[in-house]
Amino acid sequence: VLSIVTEPNAFSGAQLDRAADERKDPAWVAAQREHPAARAVMAGDAGVHVTDGAQPRLALVPLADAPAAHEPLLLGLDAAGPVFAVDVDRNGSVPRPLIGAHGAGEPDPRTGTRPLGLREAVAVLPQADGGLVAYCCALVNWHRRHGHCSVCGTPTGTAAGGLVRECPSCGAHHFPRTDPVVIMLVTGGSDRLLLGRQASWPAGRYSTLAGFVEPGETLEEAVIREVREEASVVVGTPAYVSSQPWPFPASLMLGFSAPWLSGDPVRQEDEIEDVRWFSRAEVAAAASWGDEASAPLLLPPRHAIARTLIETWLAA
């Protein structure tokens, strides 16, 4: 059993009062938008906006200066006042693709800030900023894809400052989706790890197996089912390690370790290109390298819980 990691996972640690009760009052929400200290986190097709400098921070600009054509979404309150999320690329009701850009974009002349891919952003931002990135982007992604009522099809409106969408026709209330995903380190004792790779990944990249939790199963059942489906391997009782928000578009990664019981790994699904054992020496060597493209084994990036699970096993 791996112990709980002491360093928090990336995409977590937002320091914000979400104002769960206060936001139920529309007049209170309206007052927050007029608050002189109201600020905006900006996200769009090119990523999340950071300050343009050597040591970037998450950009919080005055709400009035944020280029938003739609309603700002209230994330909550920090020590200085209200913080909103603004989708800088959404105009009117046209659904946009989800936020998934890589790399740094051009500075925005309107704000002096620079969009950065979410993965790159959490790699350079302080912990609490990364938590805000996950919160902001999960919410923006949800609003982009949920402008209509799933019950009756009518366009819906924003309520509770953006944490609810309401149907004016059938009265349904819709809440943000958070999709639970199990991600599991399959261990052959302290000697070897079972890792897999998808065909779309960089050459040499292997990671832990993972998959969405299905209706009517526990996390533990999901772990056992996914490993069987993806690798044809049977594992014993899974042990929970830690969790991580993963805003692509709105997943919650639930990290486990599970001991191998039986079966030689054989890839079973179309999306898995290879699944196999790696020795402790192979994994330890890969962990000590950077992300060289020529490395025989490339571990998942340091901001991913997959990497944390692997590093925790190495340190045990």
Next chain:
Amino acid sequence: VLSIVTEPNAFSGAQLDRAADERKDPAWVAAQREHPAARAVMAGDAGVHVTDGAQPRLALVPLADAPAAHEPLLLGLDAAGPVFAVDVDRNGSVPRPLIGAHGAGEPDPRTGTRPLGLREAVAVLPQADGGLVAYCCALVNWHRRHGHCSVCGTPTGTAAGGLVRECPSCGAHHFPRTDPVVIMLVTGGSDRLLLGRQASWPAGRYSTLAGFVEPGETLEEAVIREVREEASVVVGTPAYVSSQPWPFPASLMLGFSAPWLSGDPVRQEDEIEDVRWFSRAEVAAAASWGDEASAPLLLPPRHAIARTLIETWLAA
């Protein structure tokens, strides 16, 4: 830290191959519907259908005999063949309320089976049947409320045997919702527990605190936030215990224990009527009683993970 419970939680343990790969092929799904051993689990406004006898089992009737006006949903394969879920109260596209009935209904003359509220059903059915109840009802509930595309409002169609809804207009794929909920035992060492009650509950009923995971937070952050919001109490590092599907309509309960650190309990939310400490002696006495209406403390029912968390603490 509470240890993992060894007895599985109710609403889990379905023994079924979900056929994740095979169900992507529409011809294969169609063949399952024509399979001579195809059977249906039936759910509707009055609950899930069980056999009408002294020791009820979950009713699996031949698919052709199940009174369905809409497309059956493929749950998966058991040893005998394909198993479907059928919503016996849904006709055409009119959305129905979610399945939430209590108690036993009248036998259905068409099938000789009897609808039973979900909570009553898991209390009497074998473990694996209870897992099927959760799977069937989560899926039926989802289809009832997701007949339209949330992106563009167009009526959607069923794909992958019922685990996907597809939009014929914008092409969006929609997947069943599973809403993660943290539920946590706040412990004052081995001496006392922090429990709360909602005004709508039976007199004397107290249970663990709980709440939905919000976008952009870890499970651990959700535990700490919910206890602060509901009871004004600060807790230390939460420890995961176990999980439970909770099909009302599609939650996944994620059970934790968390040690009290500071603050006297004060109820903070409208829905919480009272929150207070109970001594080990009070909790132990309540656990040894049945569900008498006159008991000074009524614990949550035995099928709820809240009760399991409490019993595990008592046994530790």
